[in-house]
Amino acid sequence: MDDAYKGKLAAAFREECTDILSELEISLLALEKNPEDIRLVSKIFRALHTIKGSGAMAGFNDISNFTHGIESIYDLVRNNKLPVTKHLIDITLKAGDYIERLLNTPDMTGEKESGDAILTEFKKIAGGTEETPGPPKNSLNGYSHSADKEKVSVFKIEFKPPENIFLRGLDPLSMIDELKDLGHIECRAYTDRIPDLTDINPELCYISWDITLTTDKNLNALKDIFIFIEDDSELNISEVKEKQSDLDTAGRLLKDPDSSKKKVLPKKTEKPASIRVGSDKLDSLVNLVGELIISQARLARISGENEIPGLRAVSEEIENLTAELRENAMKLRMIPIGDTFDRFQRLIRDLSNELHKDVKLKTIGGNTELDKNIMEHLHDPLVHLIRNCMDHGIEPLKQRRSAGKPETGSIIMKASYSGAYVLIEITDDGAGMDLNKLKETAIKKGILQGGNKLTETEIYNLVFEPGFSTAERITGLSGRGVGMDIVKRVIDSLDGSIMISTKKGKGTTITLKIPLTLAIIEGLLVRVGDRYFIIPLSAVKECFEYTGNNTFTEKKNILSLRGSLLPYINLRKFFDIRGTPPKFQQIVVARASDSLIGYIVDEVEGQYHTVIKSLGRIYRDLEGISGATILGDGTVALILDVLKLAQLAEQPA
Amino acid sequence: MNNTETASTNQYLTFMLGEETFAANVIYIREVLEVLPVTKVPRTPKFILGVVNVRGNVVPVIDMRLKFDMSEQETTADSAIIVMEIYFDGEPVTIGALVDAVNEVLEIEKDKIEKPPRIGMRIGNEIIEGIGKHEDRFIIILNMNRLFAPDELAIAVNDHRNKETNERFS
Incomplete structure (x- = not known):
């Protein structure tokens, strides 16, 4: 095996394993709710088995050995020898995290103990039952001849692997060898499907087998051997009740090889309806x-x-x-937001334990889809918001009781479409925000000058100011005064917005409004001289004619619009464009965060499907321009960064 | 930074800026285009002219005359944009270089290239790889990866802004 191949294999395993681990986590959390669900146990077992098998193949022996220990435990669970407990789920989750760490830093030596500690935990759990998870293989190896130990059964296995089995990196002979390890086998191969030499494809498998196995192991042990291909093979395993009939069966099979075909299991059609694309x-x-x-x-x-x-x-x-x-x-x-929501089940579970608050997460609208690039940016802000709900929102148990609320707190994550946007609402039934306390803190921290009159919304928005935090004590989670301002910054950078509504004593809802996609936007094409600019249409509020008469004061770049003051930027001046402006200029009013800014342009050309192109690294320090697009005539138009421009305009000169 | 320096061949594309002949190793060169309509990008150093559309990609264009502190000049029929891929901050970026004329591809052997003299050079030394000799002419060979001095872009943008913010908002 050359190194490049090894590297590829390792990369493929990392990707596969990361997926399996996140599925494993979801299954574990679901199992905690329905401890009786045997299908979930099987799913978990299968996930562990895959990690073990693929891990060994890709050279991750640490992972493989570690997973083997857990797999044995879940074998006990599967056979009803071990109950599903919260403790079991706890350490399995921990084990998942450990595997993930191993996956990303394979040669960490200091972590070995924590892995051993987890395995010891597992062994303790299993200690109560007669079977303990032994070191790899030993417990599986060898057919026991001592008749008094366990009952010996005979299985008849009809195994016809899929033709492409080799292409998947599996070898049917090694499976038969594994069967041999379970006990005594008699095996017959059918070669009648092998075509003529001229037609043969050496990469395909044409052979099927009938195998009679005498073993003290149970059906599950057998099935594990075929676990990777049972969905695609024609596989029929049946237990022959009496040992004596063994020979008869074998004899009948020998006589009539075709009879096996009548009893084959129908191929399972539980194939995923999707493919993986880079x-x-x-x-x-x-x-x-x-x-x-x-x-x-x-x-x-x-x-x-x-x-x-x-x-x-x-x-x-x-x-x-x-x-x-x-x-x-x-x-x-577009990917459904449900996957992201699911990941928060784990977060809430961990935080519940840490903060000793019992909280249930409910998710609604998991089918709502968002551009994957946006989704990636959304994860950290959501984590922060959830943490805030857990830490600030949901009250401690005592307080909830005295307020007459249910002891279990609730957090609801809900996603829904709203035009070209997705709304994500995070609602908790906690204490809500205290207007007066918010105000006091803001004044104390110097964010707000005393005596200023603020509307309710403005007060709520104080939490987005850098350095703001009302938490009385600093925990590992929140109260450090970093976070909400960063959340807002990320949401702003996605061209989204964030709203708070809260009722004291009842709870808080935080609503994120996120555009569906960022690669192509609707823009408003405007012209200044011979230059074209795009203003994101989502930000545009209105356009009107600018005559110069309604300028409130030319010096301060503020004009009055229906009685209120509107700061504006004259694009011709701002971008230093030569030429004289036409007699009638236009003003485009655009919303930036929570303020309005006017842009004076020569002409508004109309709506334009804007394919966003990056200006590249050379312009990374440029402010006020968020990108470029290419117009119908092949020239490049710049896209205005309305948020940044608003900030630049608001800076005192 | 050696790992980001591109391995070079001994073939060079020569071009003119005023009376002087310059050359850049062909490994940087993607293509040579006629002068395209340039969209100016505001508040950037003057030698970065703006951006052009190269088959659907937005590519910044550097005016090599201005970069080397030569006088500004109208483009002519001979003017051309050389599209190059260079390393900037350790990552490849595509840029266009506006030059007065493109000449030819020459082979210049390594031993015909001398180290740049330490004095008497108008251009900053760091961008000059050496002086090549070809048929009694001297050719200034440029290391395009050093086109931008480490903090040149950031500082230039800031200077520009500090100077002009006031007048633009007043």
């Missing part, structure tokens, strides 16, 4: 669609300028197709 491939597809939109805009322009018969129809057809393609391509990158 996200870089999706990104490049979306990029290509972006290019196509740009080319299409050019075509539309040319067809508009030249009256060529037929061209217009084709151009419009391509426009429709492009729009449809764009929608489909964007959908490919």
